[in-house]
Amino acid sequence: MGIRFVLLVNKQGQTRLAQYYEHLPIDQRTALEGEIVRKCLIRTDQQCSFVEHRNYKVIYRRYASLFFLVGVDNEENELAILEFIHLLVETLDRYFGNVCELDIMIHLEKVHFIVEEMVVNGCIVETNKSNILMPIQLMEKAA
Amino acid sequence: MADLIINPFSSGTRLRDMIRSIRACKTAAEERAVVRKECAAIRAAISENDHDYRHRNLAKLMFIHMLGYPTHFGQMECLKAIASAGFPEKRIGYLGLMLLLDERQEVLMLVTNSLKQDLNHSNQYIVGIALCALGNICSAEMARDLAPEVERLFQSRDPNIRKKAALCSVRIIKKVPDLAENFMSPAAVLLKEKHHGALISGVQLCTELCKVSEEALDYLRKKRTEGVVKILKDVVNSPYQPEYDIAGITDPFLHIRLLRLLRVLGQGDADASDYMNDILAQVATKTETNKNAGNAILYECVETIMSIEDNSGLRVLAINILGRFLSNRDNNIRYVALNMLMRAIAVDAQAVQRHRATILECVKDSDASIRKRALELVYLLVNDSNVKPLTKELIDYLEVSDQDFKGDLSAKICSIVEKFSLEKIWYIDQMLKVLSEAGNFVKDDVWHALIVVISNASDLHGYTVRSLYRAFQTSGEQESLVRVTVWCIGEYGEMLVNNMGMLDKEEPITVTESDAVDVLETAIKRHTSDITTRAMTLVALLKLSSRFPSCSQRVNDIIVEHKGNFVLELQQRSIEFNNIIERHQNIRSILLERMPVLDETTYNGRKAGSLHTTAQASTGSSISLPNGDVKPTAAPLVDLLDLSSDDTPAPSSSGVDPLQDLLGVDLTSTPSLSGSSKAPVDSLLDLLSIGTTSVQNDSSKLDVLSASNSSTQSANPLDMLSSLSSSLATPVSAPGSSAPMMDLLDGLSLIAPKTDTVTFTSPGLSETNGSVYPSITAFKSSSLKMEFSFSKQPGNPQTTLIHATFSNMSSNNYTNFIFQAAVPQFVQLHLDPASSNTLPANGKGSIKQNLKVTNTQQGQKNLAMRVRIAYKVNDKDMLEQGQINNFPPGL
Structure with missing residues (x-):
């Protein structure tokens, strides 16, 4: 299992999406999110996109006011995860059309559906944007 | 519908409104209030079994959950949504299940049945979400129950189902490895997939199978290595595929998974490794390096080359790639290069050494992540031949490094210096540099070890104390430097003043006696000094009072100032020390002799293995004092005035550490310290008014016993001490030793239940004779x-x-x-x-x-x-x- 969690956080450090692939009690989650976000927010653009925290390696990427953070274990390929984050953003962009923080907040469940199509149990399952979005678009048509 | 609108609790607000009102909150308290209100409304809706707004309520709950509030009351609602017929309801129900559920088995059990039904559903999308949910949350029991369904779904015509079934199986075999064999053939079939999603999932399933089952590994290695190599070849050489293209490379994710599977197959198997040589060489040479995606593949390829069986040509290629990475300007690339070199060092240390200079530069990088990796790597690179230049580089950097990096850096330097200490003077020099730069960051055992080494380097005492004196003038704010300085001045103060043991390379300095006392006065009055430092300083002052008679009065004045200290230990010591200076001139010089050389082996042994001492430390009081024995690690160093200057080694397993008593006054009267074996003896002491007892095989217990006696009986332990000194096995006998104590020794031996035999002298008990033994x-x-x-x-x-x-x-x-x-x-x-x-x-x-x-x-x-x-x-x-x-x- 590579990916342990996917987090979306804004510049103020507020969580906008949190998907964990291992069980953590809620108070530990909030503590972990707080610590990681504090570590990532102080870093500059020139510094590398990897931060080690506890036993996680956090790979993060910033898009405008949103930080995408992915926590992985030690065996994961950091550069590939960086590419995965970009793929996730492109997919969200295609679905929402220039995605912004508010889109993600209001359509939280849809973002979850998208992430779910891409990652199952911490493994990347699909990287084709059309394949990822098809079930969600179908569901919308039906509704 | 109409009554729902009237009902104030029935989810009146939309999700959007709730988010808006949460965002409008200015304080955490306001946010809590809004969330509380919403939760109350959702609970009410749940208890009214409100179907119409279930979807919306669950979406709200997810948002509330994400903010970090408890949402357990929504779990049953998720199950209800899953059980309903409509797809959107099911969809949100499964999502809620994955997000809101904790690992409470009974709730999970309830969902098994719904999952089973959905896995058999005719609608592929419903099967898809059920598989996805199962893949994310399944427990061992669910895995056993549902494995047949999942296995069947490998036959599905829809590749989207097959890929999810594969990943679901990854979870299942992790939870129940016994099920691995059921999934072997479906997994092998998946390797023939054309659909990338199904293929990447199949590859991941195969990798996981190899990890949990020897049998699977063996099978895949023998029968499928060629197949996997061929897939990789096809992917590498495939024409442009827009849907999977990332920066001109077709599906880098698939590349990486395949390389990882090859790694598992090739590890420890020369034949399999041989098969993949060509394709690995091709990937290593042909992959684009100007895009992140390409580098990700190269990175994975290098790791595979390093892990499979030796092929020197490929290894050279891999090390060269890492060299290129290391000199890349992109920090991400440099980070992964450092990460990889750590693993490469086990394979080819020589090759990694070639990059030493570059790695050392990375230690000084502005980026904390890179620094940390580089420092770990440098630590592994150090060997006998390069330790001196590397240490110098690191120490030089210590001066300019970030505050928050100094802790890590100094710990690593100390560890290197200790591991490779070539000669004592080098060790002492390096440690002094580290302490001067980062004395506030080093751990206690670092300076403890330093003091042990100093104590053992008798020809360097003068040099060390003078170096410390100089260092103190410039770096007096570094706590542990202050402690070592204070200790050394206390012990070797006269060498500071008379320049004894001058080394050739040293520059002479002129230090007067009062300069030395100045240092101690600064140390004890420094507002940042903690109790340990102050207590050590008090002891050092006392010692100087005997070394420098001319300053005795001044020392006494400083000590007297602490007679009213709020810290009991400092107060007590000040009073005692004041007494020694004023009233016990006759024994002072003996009392304050230099302490015996600390035993390195004892200290190292203690450091290495003593759970015992750490356990003891944790029971000790919060105030750790160097001259009490509350803090065992400090204890061997701080026995500054050990009265019985016999050089017998410490008894290895004794409960009483002869080094622990300062002035022979053991703090055994404090409850946390009194060993169980001593306590009963103690209580007998006053019963029989016995002053000295000797415990078999452990003469060192002598002063402990006598001291504990004195501390219980006498307000002024020193009276006791002075009188005792002649009875102690000191080579120097103190004048005026004595009788009052001897009177107490009525020479009976004591024994208490469950203690070992204790013997002692007692002449003069009446004798009787006879030969029968009646009761x-x-x-x-x-x-x-x-x-x-x-x-x-x-x-x-x-x-x-x-x-x-x-x-x-x-x-x-x-x-x-x-x-x-x-x-x-x-x-x-x-x-x-x-x-x-x-x-x-x-x-x-x-x-x-x-x-x-x-x-x-x-x-x-x-x-x-x-x-x-x-x-x-x-x-x-x-x-x-x-x-x-x-x-x-x-x-």
Whole structure:
């Protein structure tokens, strides 16, 4: 299992999406999110996109006011995860059309559906944007 | 519908409104209030079984959950949504299940049935979400129940189902490895997939199978290695595929998974490794390096090359790639290069050494992540030949590094210096540099170790103390530097002043006695000094009072200032030290001699293995003082005034550490410290007013016992000490030793239940003669009777077994009954445990206890014994004591 969690956080450090692939009690989650976000927010653009925290390696990427953070274990390929984050953003962009923080907040469940199509149990399952979005678009048509 | 709108609790607000009102909150308290209100509304809706807004309520709950509030009350609602017929309801229900559920098995059990139905559903999308949910949350039990369904779904016509079934199986075999064999053939079939999603999932399933099952690994290695190599070849050489293209490379994710599977297959198998050489070489040479995606593949490829069986050509290629990475300007690439080099060092240390200069530069990078990786790597690179330049580089960098990096950096430097200490002077020099730069960051054991080394380097004492003096002038704010300086000035102060033991490379300095005292005064008055530093300084001051008689008055003044200190330990020490200076001139110089050389092996052993000491430390009081023994790690270093300057090595397993007592005054009276074996002896001491006792095989216990006695009996332990000093085994005998103490020594030996035999001298007990052994009533008070009967062990005439029987004639039960006995020195006594510690009333029962006495002067002297019996009546402590002189003669 590579990916342990996917987090979306804004510049103020507020969580906008949190998907964990291992069980953590809620108070530990909030503590972990707080610590990681504090570590990532102080870093500059020139510094590398990897931060080690506890036993996680956090790979993060910033898009405008949103930080995408992915926590992985030690065996994961950091550069590939960086590419995965970009793929996730492109997919969200295609679905929402220039995605912004508010889109993600209001359509939280849809973002979850998208992430779910891409990652199952911490493994990347699909990287084709059309394949990822098809079930969600179908569901919308039906509704 | 109409009544829903009227009902104030029925989810009136939309999700959007809730988010808006949460975002409008200015404080956390406001946010909590909004969330509380929403939660109340959702609970109400749940209890009314409101279907219409279930979807919306679950979406709200997810948002609330994401903010970090408890949402357990929504779990059942998720299950209901899953059980409903509509796809959107099911969709949100499964999502809620994955997000909101904790690992409470009973709720999970409830969902198994719904999952089973959905896995068999005719709608592929419903099957898809069920598989996805199962893949994310399944427990071992669910895995067993649902594995057949998942297995069947590998046959599905829809590749989207097959890929999810594969990943679901990854979870299943992780939870229940026994199921692995069921998934072997479906997994192998998946490797023939054309659909990338199904293929990547199949590859991941195969990798996981290899990890959980030897059999699967063997099968895949033998039969499928070629197949996997071919897939990789196809992917590498495939024409442009827009849907999977990332920066001109077709599906880098698939590349990476395939390389990872090859790694598992090739590891430890030369044939399989051979198969993949060509394709690995191709990937390593042909992959684009100007895009992140390409580098990700290269990175994975290098790791595979490093892990599979040796092929020197490929390894050179891999190391070269890492070299290129390392000089890349992109920090991400440099980070992964450092990460990889750590693993490469095990394979080819020489090749990694070539990049040493670059790696060292990375330690100085502005990026904390890179620094950390580089530092770990440098640590692994150090060897005997490069330790000096590397240490110099690191120490130089310590001066300019970030505050928050100094802790890590100095710890690593100290560890390198300790591991490779070539000669003592180099070690001391490097440590002084580290302490001057980062003395506030180093751990205690670092400076403890330094003091042990200094103490052992007798030819460097002068050099060290002078270097420390200089360092203190410039870096007086570094706590641990101050401590070491203070300790050394206390010990070797005169060498500082008279420039003794001058080394060639040293520049002479002029330090007066009062300059040395200045240092100590600064140290003790520095507002940042903690108690440890202050206490150490007090001891150092005391020592200087004897080394520098001219400053004695000034030292005394400084000590007197601390007589009113709020910290009890400092206060007590100040008073004691003041007493030594003012009243005990005659013994001061002996008392304040330089402490014996600290035993390195003892210290290292202690450092290495002593769980014992750490456990003890945690029970100690929060105030750790160097001259108490509350803090065991500090203890060997701070026994500054050890009176009995005998150089006998510490008894290895003794409960009492001879080094722990400062001034021979052991703090055994503090409850946390009194060892169980000492306590009963202690209590007997006052019973029998005995001053000295010697414990067999452990002469060092001598001063502990006497000291604990003095600390319980005397307000001024020093009076006791002075009088004791002649009786101690010191090579120097103090003048004016004495009688008052000797009077106390009435020479009885003591023994308490469950302690080892204790012997001591006692002349002058009356003798009687005789040869029969009738039972006696050894002790009788108004309500308590103790009877002794005797038997002899055959072949051992000196030893007598005494069977003691206690009975209670009063009308109250006695509890906490303890019997203690003491015998003269020529007798050895051993007490067995008593049969009980409760003695019933009215003689309705008894306590039996066996004693074994060995009379070494049988026939010349008669047995005698003093006894003490303690017990409780109605929770009131009672004590009875007496002497037994009516032993049958001849025992």
